[in-house]
Amino acid sequence: MHICILGAGIVGLATAWELQAQGHAVTVVDQAAPGSGTSSGNGAQLSYSYVAPLADGSIWGQLPKLMFAPDSPLKLRPQLDPRQWRWGLGFMAACNEPAAARTTRTLLALAADSRTGFEAMRAALQPDCDFAEAGKLVLYRGAAGLAAAGRQVALQAALGGAPQRLVTPDEAIALEPALASQHGQFAGAVYTASECVADCLKVCQALAAALQAHGVRFVQAPVLGFERDPHGGAGARVHAVRTGAGVLEAEAFVLALGAASARFGRALGVYLPVYPLKGYSITLPVHDAPGAAPVVSVTDTARKTVFARIGQRLRVAGMAELVGEDLRIPPARIATLQAATRAVFPQAAVEGADPQPWAGLRPATPSGLPLVGRLGRAPANVLFNVGHGALGFTLAFGTARHVARLLAADTAPAPAA
Template sequence: MLPVEPHGEPAGADLVVLGAGVVGLATAYAAARRGLSVLLLDRADGPVQGTSFANGAQLSYAYTDAMAGPSTWKQLPAMLLGRNGPFRTRWSADPDFWRWGLAFLRQTGAARLRTNTLATLELALESRTALHALLQRHPIAFDHAVSGKLHVYHDAAALQGAAAMIALKQPFGVEQHLLDARQAIATEPALAAMPGIAGAVHSPQEEAGDPFLFGTGLLDVLQRHYGAQARFGFDVQHVVRQGDGWRLQPRAGAAVQARRLVVCNGIDGAALLRPLGVRVPLMAIKGYSFTAPCGVRAPAASITDTSRKLVFCRLGERMRVAGLADLNHWDPHPDPERMAQLVAMARASMPEAVDYDNIENRWAGLRPVTPWSSPEIHAVADGLVCNLGHGMLGWTLAMGSGERAVALAMAR
């Protein structure tokens, strides 16, 4: 039961977290672990209902490569003009669309690729440490496994290009190995059914886990062990400065006053902060996934098919398959044609990995991406911190992002 004050509003909290996806929940835990009282707010009717609900499920601590790099120019025609490929763009006259696109293209140099990749890698390694510390203190069941990951290539030149990224990350303790086709299949026998393999990058320390099970388990930990409060169905309309704090006004119901506020509500965060004079450059990149029982030749390791831009991630006796990237598509509902395309691509890639005739769940979500592929974690005003823009790596970066955001909030 949520503690309430006499006039019906939630009891006061030291810190309010807006957004109860994996990033918001990790932020709430970082605050509660430090002894702060916490209130979580989310417009959904429960936690982990948005982009966190059924994402690719891989905890990709080693694979933090920025989206933009020198190879972007070669891929640009397909990205901008393609209709049925893994990546497609919805054109718009919206100035924010063009601002984001130009900022993205400014990140395509080799130096920016290196800087952006290493910035995300640093946060990813912090996140791994924070997740392991959480699980030592509070074991949460979420089909967690250190299963390793194989990034599979069908083009020999692209495979050799991956060697440069391996060398970039090795000084930071990242273990990755370049494998030829024979070695890749020996490492993961399920790859024998994938046609045309040139080789793979093997990251043996990569992990996987169901973000929905993790989020619901973490909320239970927060409420039972730390007395955290949660208020769902809170559809915030605007945030305004009030006194020495912030007032969150929902579209219906009572407002909430926050002394410290961390904004973790994903793609909606940019529009919420804009009236305050805060610009966070976020673009919606819509992704899809489906979940089904394992097939007769299901991989134990996570697999990324780089040609089709697909990920296969084993969650116990289920397989999560995720892919597609629809730039500037803002409707979170699955497009049936696009979903059918994802299933067809997965069948062509790993025909026996999944029981494709018994799909349990079809999902789409809006991934909030910055031009530089790293999240925006900043104190944007006194007592107000943004923790936004995690893109395709929100699940991977959640725990470290929460630690950074709360440290900033407590410093103000």
């Protein structure tokens, strides 16, 4: 089968990898180079085991700060955008403990499948991507947050998640000595020894090179629209996609265009509850001195900031803003990340180095669950792989494997009568 994948970020490339392995002819279309969009500067964490969704019951008590505090790391700024309001109402409806538990269950299963897929790819390609399985610490500044984290750990353990444990501040600093300056400033942490990091852009570049070597065609051009059977009615199959490089025909299509997917969903007759959560990152060279820069990946929940060691660099990423498709980088946001780095790891970064400021749009659903497979009244030969939010790198191979299984079922021979 000839399959056209729209999107060359980590999700689209992982999907291409799984499909070409099944023997399909694959074309990948994107207006940008592989991995150069939201995948290029993300938080670098492969968070397979601690998947607490953003939408949970604690959000209600945080609303005043989220709406009005100028220094809030999670900003909800209402705009005259019906899509934002619709998404926001769906998000608040998902902010309850039963919904969060259901989301956790699904995300853990997807993440486990994704780890299997990523490891298979890594064994096959051995990409130079600064991969490390150094573990992760999630810091909680207050007792209430730590208690809630303990409940999340218990829930994930009951669902068969990887071993995790709550640790005291002293234990956290023993695990990651670069946290010594934080002694007395946090209540405890969740530690997961099996969590990983990697440079997502390098993974994307290695995938693109390998896919091209396997005969996958890449078309760097904007996606403009679809051509459908004019006599097929509302659910007519798509037979081609219009691009800036011409019309490309295929037998099936996978939409993996991240935050831009919503508008293409409308063209296909389906509402995709996907809205961009804008995030920022900086990437800093680090000192070699023992205990200066972290080796263990660290998430500071109070600052909504992650610190991930990728080779001799420290990726610092965070914040979530509902501001539409605005990729401008306000200097104040980069200054906030730099200040967080100095506060948490004062000896880590080389002073005066270029912070390599970056902003990206995480394609998020209200619940935190990606939309994978066929949807609603959309054409049956169009599959969706969108809405991964902050877990795009983590879940990419899991959702790609799901799409591949669906298409494998389509092409399986019918059982003998």
